[in-house]
């Protein structure tokens with residue numbers, strides 16, 4: 001009885017500190033900010049936040065957002081829980097091993113934090129369409145994959161609406177992205193179409209370390225060379241499990257096989273240091289995770305989500321690096337938008353055509369009009385989620401196959417209103433996007 | 441700085457049921473490969489084959505050297521461009537069994553720009569020229585086929601004979617090579 005009362009009191013005072021930020025003006029509040037008790041209500045009742053990843057960063061993100069007052073949270077993750085996660089992914093227990101991370105994380109938060117509701121999706125982010133992503137106000141990422149980051153970046157950029165070349169700001173869904181690597185981390189705010197995006201700064205991601213194949217094959221010096229030898233050369237040759245079976249880094253049978261063969265290889269060359277753990281690390285390309293770095297980066301990300309959702313404070317502009325390997329170093333700066341970024345510099349230009357226009361007429365517009373003056377445009381459309389090559393100037397083998405398209409009409413090619421056509425030409429450093437608009 | 445949310449347009453109804461989806465825009469990797477392919481300038485010794493012209497991510501490159509040890513031969517390489525292109529290089533394998541110091545019998549190719557020296561500014565064209573160069577100047581310093589490399593280093597005449605023999609179809613040591621003359 002007493003316990004229940006104590007709990008109630010504690011929950012009752014729950015928003016005192018958040019209210020101070022939302023119901024009073026202050027030196028750091030946004031110029032447009034109007035202090036009001038409605039802001040907290042809006043945050044709790046309306047704002048839908050998508051968290052991508054329920055791993056080291058994801059657990060922190062969900063906990064922080066839930067405790068901050070967001071109640072409508074959604075989490076996507078395609079992984080299941082492994083024993084090695086438990087030291088830092090604190091929403092999981094030993095009994096949960098093997099279950100989907102998203103599901104267990106959602107269960108834990110829903111049970112522990114009153115009024116918070118987390119919806120989980122045990123999926124890849126690529127399983128969902130634009131309608132799904134459009135339904136969120138904000139997306140926060142705690143991912144360790146560059147491919148996934150590039151994908152969500154592309155998705156949010158594709159949701160932007162333009163009217164007469166002007167961005168409709170209500171179509172902007174901010175992306176708050178966190179990343180960690182050992183004692184280093186970064187947090188950034190991306191306003192798709194307005195600030196630099198993932199693709200603008202692709203060279204900030206460290207390149208994957210690839211050893212020369214001949215070193216791996218004949219002159220290994222490191223334990224990693226031995227593991228890579230098994231992974232790249234021995235596995236496809238011996239197909240130890242079945243023909244064409246790719247390596248599954250989560251399958252202990254696969255890892256044990258690789259580990260044993262790598263040990264043998266290492267012994268042959270007098271190399272020491274091949275362990276099961278290292279094997280797992282090399283095969284899965286694991287970078288050791290540090291719980292405290294995750295906590296700091298997730299906190300920074302969630303603070304930004306709070307600022308963006310409430311306008312209580314101007315958001316970070318726009319990239320923060322953090323390093324606690326030797327003391328603490330942190331620095332925030334504005335990562336600039338790249339003028340010729342393939343992803344975000346593109347405002348799809350309207351291409352006004354009639355259904356009876358032939359592809360060669362469209363190409364003539366691109367080459368002859370003063371506006372474009374292209375030389376050898378290559379055109380590829382995106383139809384029903386699939387790429388469709390319309391015409392390419394090179395190489396000869398493909399040009400021949402596509403040449404009949406030149407005589408086909410817009411209608412025959414299936415180019416409907418709103419379909420995007422990517423046009424590549426030597427006159428532009430990156431592919432340019434057009435959006436088909438049919439003449440009425 | 442824009443104010444992203446006005447209190448009025450707050451309602452977003454997402455139906456929580458996930459739909460099998462796809463992006464309506466081509467991915468950055470696709471946009472880039474379209475440009476790479478449209479601007480491909482092949483040397484006269486090279487040709488390509490696209491099994492599906494709508495899919496520019498999977499194709500074959502055929503090299504028919506007209507000089508050097510391998511003149512008269514025909515060598516097929518498969519290219520697979522992944523979703524992380526150009527952050528990561530494409531995967532390239534030699535489908536023709538070839539007696540070559542830098543290509544092993546499983547078709548793995550030792551070319552620096554395919555692995556350790558890959559940079560996103562490089563293009564499919566750079567790889568085509570890199571592969572063509574491998575046939576003009578096989579490099580015994582970075583061997584994948586160690587036997588072939590040793591022969592090239594110690595006895596160029598014998599190496600040349602072995603290459604011709606292998607391209608006509610025949611045994612080198614106890615390895616059989618299929619005929620791959622043009």
Ligand SMILES: [Zn+2]
Nearest residue numbers: 197200341344
């Ligand atoms: Zn960009």
